[in-house]
Amino acid sequence: MRRITKIILASVAVIGLGGIFYFLLHGADIAVLNPKGQIADKQRDLMIIATILGMSVVLPVFIMLFVFAWKYREGNTKARYMPDWQNNRIIETVWWGVPFIIITILGVIAWQSSHELDPYRSLDSSKKPVKIQVVALQWRWLFIYPDDHIASLSEVRFPVNTPVDFEITADAPMNSFWIPKLGGQVYAMTGMSTQLHLQANEKGDYPGSSANISGEGFADMKFTAKVVSDDDFARWKNDAKTAKEEMNSTAYAKIAEPSKDTTPRLYTLSEIDLYDTIVMKYMDIGNH
Ligand SMILES: [Cu+2]
Numbered sequence: 001m002r003r004i005t006k007i008i009l010a011s012v013a014v015i016g017l018g019g020i021f022y023f024l025l026h027g028a029d030i031a032v033l034n035p036k037g038q039i040a041d042k043q044r045d046l047m048i049i050a051t052i053l054g055m056s057v058v059l060p061v062f063i064m065l066f067v068f069a070w071k072y073r074e075g076n077t078k079a080r081y082m083p084d085w086q087n088n089r090i091i092e093t094v095w096w097g098v099p100f101i102i103i104t105i106l107g108v109i110a111w112q113s114s115h116e117l118d119p120y121r122s123l124d125s126s127k128k129p130v131k132i133q134v135v136a137l138q139w140r141w142l143f144i145y146p147d148d149h150i151a152s153l154s155e156v157r158f159p160v161n162t163p164v165d166f167e168i169t170a171d172a173p174m175n176s177f178w179i180p181k182l183g184g185q186v187y188a189m190t191g192m193s194t195q196l197h198l199q200a201n202e203k204g205d206y207p208g209s210s211a212n213i214s215g216e217g218f219a220d221m222k223f224t225a226k227v228v229s230d231d232d233f234a235r236w237k238n239d240a241k242t243a244k245e246e247m248n249s250t251a252y253a254k255i256a257e258p259s260k261d262t263t264p265r266l267y268t269l270s271e272i273d274l275y276d277t278i279v280m281k282y283m284d285i286g287n288h
Helices: 003-025 038-071 089-116 230-241 249-255 274-280
Strands: 130-136 141-145 150-153 155-159 163-170 175-179 183-188 194-199 204-210 223-228 265-269
Touching: 038 089, 038 183, 038 194, 130 155, 130 175, 130 183, 130 274, 141 155, 150 155, 150 230, 155 230, 163 175, 163 183, 163 274, 183 194, 223 230, 230 265, 249 274
Parallel strands: 130 163, 155 223
Antiparallel strands: 130 141, 141 150, 150 265, 163 194, 175 183, 175 204, 204 223
């Protein structure tokens, strides 16, 4: 192949790949890059900083790779042969110094943010947090509001600008609770209770999903996080309180059976410690 043909082919490949990425990502609402919550905001910043720092190494390395491959190609008789530079102070300083600085910066950021964004840390706010207990089932999500004596299936609702204190467990294979626009992603496991604190800064409907494959109905194991005004939340709580269906052990046993029906439902909660019962179901120490 002639040289010019190779260059044209390479350029077409680069432009083509760029075009595909542009086409796929242009106008796409990438949840983690377009957050609507306090925690998700900080997570996005962290991701961008880490990417920029990483790219400050990756990009020069790849550029040098191609420049060197081109400059020292077999056909270039003009390139100088310099085999003796193993004690070059400048080069040694660069290739030990740059990674050292970058790893130090990343280390400090990782240390700080892993404390700041700890899902177990409650958020500072003058408002009282809404407590929501989350149960991952096969293959849907049950939300229990112990303080309000209500429960809901496949839909979680809470007020804007108010911290939410999620307690998460599972009564099914291990799963993961995730509202990408609001941040986090915390595992749901049988016999244990994990925590996640989030706060939404804007009203809206945010998709929530399961981020850990758990069998047949996993792909549709979705829910909507509806972030509403305080008034709307109060109204919804009232609707739930007057709901015909009741949530207790008997009703729960039915809900907990494998099902792919993810139609949202509202319940009055008549068993306040239902969540603890679900967690304790797997804590029967005598059986081990
Ligand atoms: Cu666990």
